[in-house]
Amino acid sequence: xxxxxxxxxxxxxxxxxxxxxxxxxxxxxxxxxxxxxxxxxxxxxxxxxxxxxxxxxxxxxxxxxxxxxxxxxxxxxxxxxxxxxxxxxxxxxxxxxxxxxxxxxxxxxxxxxxxxxxxxxxxxxxxxxxxxxxxxxxxxxxxxxxxxxxxxxxxxxxxxxxxxxxxxxxxxxxxxxxxxxxxxxxxxxxxxxxxxxxxxxxxxxxxxxxxxxxxxxxxxxxxxxxxxxxxxxxxxxxxxxxxxxxxxxxxxxxxxxxxxxxxxxxxxxxxxxxxxxxxxxxxxxxxxxxxxxxxxxxxxxxxxxxxxxxxxxxxxxxxxxxxxxxxxxxxxxxxxxxxxxxxxxxxxxxxxxxxxxxxxxxxxxxxxxxxxxxxxxxxxxxxxxxxxxxxxxxxxxxxxxxxxxxxxxxxxxxxxxxxxxxxxxxxxxxxxxxxxxxxxxxxx
Numbered sequence: 001x002x003x004x005x006x007x008x009x010x011x012x013x014x015x016x017x018x019x020x021x022x023x024x025x026x027x028x029x030x031x032x033x034x035x036x037x038x039x040x041x042x043x044x045x046x047x048x049x050x051x052x053x054x055x056x057x058x059x060x061x062x063x064x065x066x067x068x069x070x071x072x073x074x075x076x077x078x079x080x081x082x083x084x085x086x087x088x089x090x091x092x093x094x095x096x097x098x099x100x101x102x103x104x105x106x107x108x109x110x111x112x113x114x115x116x117x118x119x120x121x122x123x124x125x126x127x128x129x130x131x132x133x134x135x136x137x138x139x140x141x142x143x144x145x146x147x148x149x150x151x152x153x154x155x156x157x158x159x160x161x162x163x164x165x166x167x168x169x170x171x172x173x174x175x176x177x178x179x180x181x182x183x184x185x186x187x188x189x190x191x192x193x194x195x196x197x198x199x200x201x202x203x204x205x206x207x208x209x210x211x212x213x214x215x216x217x218x219x220x221x222x223x224x225x226x227x228x229x230x231x232x233x234x235x236x237x238x239x240x241x242x243x244x245x246x247x248x249x250x251x252x253x254x255x256x257x258x259x260x261x262x263x264x265x266x267x268x269x270x271x272x273x274x275x276x277x278x279x280x281x282x283x284x285x286x287x288x289x290x291x292x293x294x295x296x297x298x299x300x301x302x303x304x305x306x307x308x309x310x311x312x313x314x315x316x317x318x319x320x321x322x323x324x325x326x327x328x329x330x331x332x333x334x335x336x337x338x339x340x341x342x343x344x345x346x347x348x349x350x351x352x353x354x355x356x357x358x359x360x361x362x363x364x365x366x367x368x369x370x371x372x373x374x375x376x377x378x379x380x381x382x383x384x385x386x387x388x389x390x391x392x393x394x395x396x397x398x399x400x401x402x403x404x405x406x407x408x409x410x411x412x413x414x415x416x417x418x419x420x421x422x423x424x425x426x427x428x429x430x431x432x433x434x435x436x437x438x439x440x441x442x443x444x
Contacts, residue, residue, distance in 0.1 A: 073104050190304075197299070223251070320417075325381045
């Protein structure tokens with residue numbers, strides 16, 4: 001039975017590049033997939049493109065392509081990625097420039113477009129998961145991107161693409177597309193598509209399944225995390241797979257690492273909604289068959305819903321933040337006094353915040369003051385953050401923290417402040433007929 005090998009080259013936008021190079025060089029891959037697009041990432045990319053029409057793709061695309069294109073071409077490895085973000089065509093052009101610079105002629109690069117549905121969604125009564133409608137957000141809407149499926153990716157590969165660059169494709173679809181192209185799976189063979197989604201789900205976060213997010217000493221020690229190897233999925237034509245990694249790389253693949261990733265971001269394991277299929281993971285079996293080799297079987301699927309998720313990015317005010325440190329005897333008491341001073345100052349000067357937090361990082365920032373008073377830390381870091389409607393109002397928060405240098409408790413140091421606009425995300429569902437994808441093929 002035929003088998004294809006798919007490597008996960010990234011699990012998020014800022015992920016390490018060296019493990020992807022290792023996969024391309026030593027992984028005996030057929031495909032290398034870079035999953036780099038979070039919900040908020042695409043909204044920020046849309047913002048960047050508004051400022052510069054040539055921008056809007058992943059900031060590490062150039063570095064990644066320079067690192068892997070030559071070796072992928074030499075080893076016959078095809079690349080699939082959502083690093084196109086808000087500008088897949090721009091990302092494809094940048095990739096062509098890199099290929100030409102590396103002397104790689106006749107490289108076929110496909111841009112999958114059509115996930116941007118801002119013009120279709122703006123001003124509509126499309127219902128949002130936060131309540132209200134898109135129309136209710138008014139001119140605060142920045143972006144609207146649909147989670148597209150595996151079909152356009154498979155089509156691009158079948159048309160001879162060496163590199164496929166998408167925008168907001170669903171994460172598992174980046175892996176399912178190559179499987180459909182490789183094995184000729186029917187787009188309504190729901191059990192097979194469910195198995196392909198499982199493969200994508202296990203691989204999409206890269207180092208999480210090889211021990212990176214798993215590590216928790218002393219209970220779950222993982223060796224050589226500084227050289228963590230990224231995973232490889234050996235997927236058979238019948239959809240069953242083995243998760244493994246490059247021999248000698250850091251981390252490990254065990255039944256436990258696979259099970260943790262299997263449960264990641266899953267609500268109902270029997271009905272995991274995707275653009276291509278409703279996947280069913282409820283009967284999945286996980287079995288260690290050798291060191292760093294875990295067999296995963298039993299996934300299935302049911303007919304897709306015909307609906308696609310859309311992430312709507314919108315402006316949601318500004319956040320101002322300030323931090324300062326205190327150390328030595330009485331550090332916590334001085335830190336709490338600093339918080340009281342800033343709280344009163346913000347009230348006295350009339351700074352209007354819709355949300356705020358006043359924390360001692362390392363003492364009570366995560367679990368509250370009741371837990372933080374159980375011990376007297378020798379060092380603390382004060383953090384004050386708040387949301388305001390205007391940049392000027394938000395900036396006042398960090399400024400008040402900074403004035404603690406000379407107007408607060410003794411020994412404050414390392415003050416830091418920042419103000420940023422908040423791009424929030426809401427979700428909606430639209431009929432898949434509303435989203436029209438297309439492929440643009442260019443050649444180096």
